[in-house]
Amino acid sequence: MEQPRQYIIQLSGLPGSGKSTIAHRLARSIDGIVINHDLLKSFFLDTSASTSTSTATSLDQAAKLAYTLDWILAEDLLKQGRSVIIDSVCNYTTLIEKGVELAEKFGCEYRFVECRVQDVEVLDRRLKGRVAMRSQRTGIDAPPVDAEGVGEGSVDHREVLRRKLENPVRPGSGAIVVDSSGSTEECVEEILRRIVL
Numbered sequence: 001m002e003q004p005r006q007y008i009i010q011l012s013g014l015p016g017s018g019k020s021t022i023a024h025r026l027a028r029s030i031d032g033i034v035i036n037h038d039l040l041k042s043f044f045l046d047t048s049a050s051t052s053t054s055t056a057t058s059l060d061q062a063a064k065l066a067y068t069l070d071w072i073l074a075e076d077l078l079k080q081g082r083s084v085i086i087d088s089v090c091n092y093t094t095l096i097e098k099g100v101e102l103a104e105k106f107g108c109e110y111r112f113v114e115c116r117v118q119d120v121e122v123l124d125r126r127l128k129g130r131v132a133m134r135s136q137r138t139g140i141d142a143p144p145v146d147a148e149g150v151g152e153g154s155v156d157h158r159e160v161l162r163r164k165l166e167n168p169v170r171p172g173s174g175a176i177v178v179d180s181s182g183s184t185e186e187c188v189e190e191i192l193r194r195i196v197l
Contacts, residue, residue, distance in 0.1 A: 006108035007032065007083040007195065008074065010099045012090035012170070013115030014161055015137045016123035016130075018180040018187070022115055023087040025188045030083050030195075035073050037088030040066035041135035045146055059146040062135065071098055078106040091164070096171050111195045112171050115180035115187070120158060120165075122181050 007030060011019050023034045044062035067088075074084045086099070096112060103110030117123050124140040132138045134145065141157050170177075176194045178187045 005083075005196075006078070006081060006106070007085075007111060008078065008099055008103050008106075008108055009083070009085045009111045009113060009195065010090055010096065011085055011087050011113050011115065012168070013180065014117065014123060014164060015089065016126035017115040017117045018126070018184060019087050019089075019115050021184050022180060022187050022191070023085045025184060026191060027083075027085055029188060029192055030085075032083035032085050033077055034085045034087055035070050035077075037066050037070055037086065038133050038135050040069050042133040045134045059135065059144060062146070066135075067095065071102070075102060075105075078102060078108060083108070091169055093169055096169070100171075109195070111176060112174065113176045113178065113191055113195075114168055114170055116165075116168075116177055117179075117181045118165070119181060120161060123161070 009026070009030075009032070011023050011026075013019050020034075020036060020038075023036070026032070027034045041059075041062045044065045045059065048062070070086055070088065074086060077084045088095070090096070090112075099112070100110050102108075117126075120140060127137050127142070128139045130136075132144075137143055140161060143155075143157060176191060178190050180187050
């Protein structure tokens, strides 16, 4: 009997683009495990806030710790023969390099999937409609409570997201880009069709 393929899938996209919803549905289809970057980042923020030390973890520190843990968990799960889906905005090329490196190390298939929503108002509605974790936005103009400069009005959040939308971080080739503004089921079906190529 042939062994099922093992995957490492990096699921990226702007906040509110549907990554987490798609990741969980996709995981069921490939018998994979989702590593939710926001969950880990929120854990570090919450743990820091609940301790009596005076050294609170900043959002940036929590993100770095969470990225480190993302890869430790991914490597352990791949060692166990599991497929892994990393659910994060993936703003850095070093993350793509790490994903490719792990895929090569474990002989598994690497896929990069960008969940894309062109309409900023759709993103804003989704962000406002979800129960946000501490590390997440609650709207386009409402960054996480721990973000530097919150409430100062100095950052044009729509402009920042527009620039990220126009210049996404993705591999030079082989990226799977899906329009995630519609049906989750259709997105998952399209991703499944394209990851088996």
